[in-house]
Amino acid sequence: MKLMKLEIVTPLGVIFDDEVKQVTLPGSEGEFGVLPDHAALVSLLDTGVIVIETKDGKEISVAVNSGYVKVEENKTLCVVDGAVALNAEDSNLASAIAEAKELLEKASDSNMAIASAMSKVDSLSKGV
């Protein structure tokens, strides 16, 4: 399967920079998925969860508060204000989830967005 480059940058540094199979993003007009060879696109990101399918088929979730995404043919760049990575194999998943929840709660005044993001984060903790 084709891969594309994904970069997630926050004011505190680059938190993800690798090849991925697919990424699902919380756009301000609705959630959308990006596969390799996607058309060029720029979108606002809302509070939510970015779901990444890595090149070895693993799933990583990243909770974000707000930002932008720019999609080019085989390169996706997310510039976000705050992000917490939730990796199911990480031993500190519980604390990361708590951190992610705090970030989401503070981030948005739209309860809908928070609730949907929260449920995603919660489902992740149950999966462990």
Add this chain to the structure above:
Amino acid sequence: MANLKEIKRKISSVKGTQKTTRAMKLVSSAKLKRAEEVAKRSKVYASKLTELLNEIAQKMNNSDGEIDNVFFKENPNPKVVDIVFVSADKGLCGGFNYQTIKRVNKLLKEYSNVEVRLSGIGKKGIAFYRYNKLDMINEIEDLSASPSYERAAEFISKLVEDYIEGKTDKIILVHNGYVNMITQEIVEQQLLPVDSSTVDLDSVSMSELEVEPDDDDTLIDALVRKYIDYSMYYALLNSLAAEHSARMQAMDAATSNAGEMVQKLTVKYNKARQEAITTELIEIISGMESLK
């Protein structure tokens, strides 16, 4: 003899000062490392954000090469100019704060024919303009030692609102920037209107760019606001790193000056001691001579 004692006291006092300055230098170099690290990390973000802004601006670019947006429109006859400066909260860092003040004064002179509003961050700069009876519309005293994105954004957003409402025509940011361990450089940056000459229009050739939400203004407004907030925050980080490097230098110079002074005083002390011994010897010898 009294002279001897006095010199000795002076030496120990200078040595005490030297200890303090040396400790301050060490503290600053540790803090500098941290500040430098933070500044470096956010530089990536800053460059990506600028990249994004460039591309959007390219899309907004209409046929006559102008960007049709309130944030990009330069007013040829500005009536109100806002100057925002960042200084340190603490002194003992050489000419660090004074350089910023000097540049702000230069700008004040340059814009003396229009209304200038001053906003300040950092105790030292604020204290200077208070003393000189210049009013500031916004001031924060405890932000420059511990930069926070939220507070920086809150601070600058007041001015951005004023700009949108037409209360001000231009916002200029002045701060001291970090170049390397031994050099700092004053940075003067025009925040608003966004200087479209910094937007490199030729670097991007994406005409088939989809934008969501598809109303262009929403996206570019949000992006420009972010860009400004972030510029403000980055200015604080940069200024903090510069402050620590300036203080490190100042304290290093102070430590070596103190060392020199101790050396000079020691020579003086030894001379005085010699002199005292010689006088004493002469007294004894001449006393013995008179007994013969």
